Amino acid sequence: MARFLGIDTSCYTTSAAVCDSSGELAGEERIVLSVREGNRGLSQSQMVFQHTKNLPLILQKLSPFLQDIKGIGVSSFPRRRADSYMPAFLVGKGCAFSLAAALHVPVYEFSHQENHALAAIRKYPALWGKPFYMMHMSGGTMDVLSCIWQGECMEITTLMDSKDITxxxxxxxxxxxxxxxxxxxxxxxxxxxxxxxxxxxxxxxxxxxxxxxxxxxxxxxxxxxxxxxxxxxxxxxxxxxxxxxxxxxxxxxxxxxxxxxxxxxxxxxxxxxxxxxxxxxxxxxxxxxADISASSDNATGNAFGAFMRHGL
The missing domain is CATH 3.30.420.40 (ATPase, nucleotide binding domain)
Known part of the structure; x- marks a missing residue:
């Protein structure tokens, strides 16, 4: 059975997931990054260090589902914009491209924001390709967005955001x-x-x-x-x-x-x-x-996105 791997290395969670050839979730693992008691976050270097340690452990746990991988979806950047960059996402991106080179399969790059949207669309696949609005509320994001599709990718426009903290x-x-x-x-x-x-x-x-x-x-x-x-x-x-x-x-x-x-x-x-x-x-x-478990940071959207992109 063909399978599709998703990877997401966000600000506070290392995640990987596998979808099967019907788009159903075959397996999913994540590790929440460690924040010292009393602190309110991590530096990017701390995130990169923990992701680098966590990702091999997660993939080892998912190893029963990693046969016949046909494509890999990964969060390569926070948003699909030229100015959107965080080092934490390079850990997942580097892993995805390394695995893809070894397995001779394509990599499908998504933004972290698109991964969140796809985690919900996975439950309602009829929404794929249709315009929608999205509200993304997380630790560092407070956006109301208009989303339309340009081919197989989302074009996202900000309608409303936070003027200070989220x-x-x-x-x-x-x-x-x-x-x-x-x-x-x-x-x-x-x-x-x-x-x-x-x-x-x-x-x-x-x-x-x-x-x-x-x-x-x-x-x-x-x-x-x-x-x-x-x-x-x-x-x-x-x-x-x-x-x-x-x-x-x-x-x-x-x-x-x-x-x-x-x-x-x-x-x-x-x-x-x-x-x-x-x-x-x-x-x-x-x-x-999205499901409660898929509302927080996870890689199910990227796995589903790779499945959908592979079939187009």
Whole structure:
């Protein structure tokens, strides 16, 4: 059976996945990069070092699925733009081209952003080749995008982004201050479930873009004051992000005939997934998500993309 390997070496996860000749996921492995307790991220050199150690371990675990590889999909850059570059992605790219030379198979290069989109499209393959909107919410990204296809590649235009920090950065910075492990999304979500809906953050007056630096400053002061519980702070942060999404997405003049794809690690949060679906339902638009496990960084989209590109 023909198989297709996907590789993604992002800012915080080393990932590889294999799709079979029907586009189904045959195997998938990932290792979240280690961040020292109390820190809020890694340098690019630290990412490169950890990816270089992790990728052979991941491929060894996937070795039962690495027979009859016919193509390799890899995230070669963050976005498909001339100015989009991060050294972390070169680890995966170098591995993909080395394996391809040994196996005599093609490499299909994707952006990390396209990999996220493809992780959702893998569940709904009928979306391949059709124009769509995408919201990408992760630790370092807060974008609303218009996506059309030029042949077998996506052409992505930014409609809206964050003017300072992202929702993911707000979650992580607040989470670290609350004593959570970085990245903080899963732990903050669990903490928020115990909140009493009594902590509220003033909304930003900015229109047509997201802004979370002011809210972060306010939350950090409130944490330092000791007036609010950790649970209420966590819940208030998620509710504030939900209100910001409602304000901006509701006002955006989307073509409502297009589907709306919401991806990225922040979209693994159940509260925010339901919020986005509710907002887009009011606009008469269908919302598509990747699986919870495929919302955070992974390589399933690249594996599926290689399968699709190989068949074109």
């Amino acid at each position: 929702a993911g950065q707000l979650i992580d910075r607040v989470g670290v201050s609350l004593g959570l492990h970085f990245p903080c999304g899963k732990e903050l979500e669990k903490l928020a479930e115990k909140g009493s809906h009594t902590y509220h953050i003033p909304r930003s007056s900015l229109k047509g873009a997201f802004s979370f630096s002011g809210p972060e400053t306010r939350v950090q002061k409130d944490i330092a004051s000791g007036k609010y519980s950790r649970e209420d702070i966590a819940q208030g942060v998620l509710e504030h992000i939900g209100k910001a999404l409602d304000k901006e997405l509701s006002a955006c003049p989307f073509d409502t005939t297009r589907p709306f794809i919401a991806v990225g690690g922040v979209m693994a949060n159940q509260y925010l997934r339901h919020k986005v679906e509710e907002i887009m339902d009011r606009k008469g638009m269908k919302t598509y998500f």
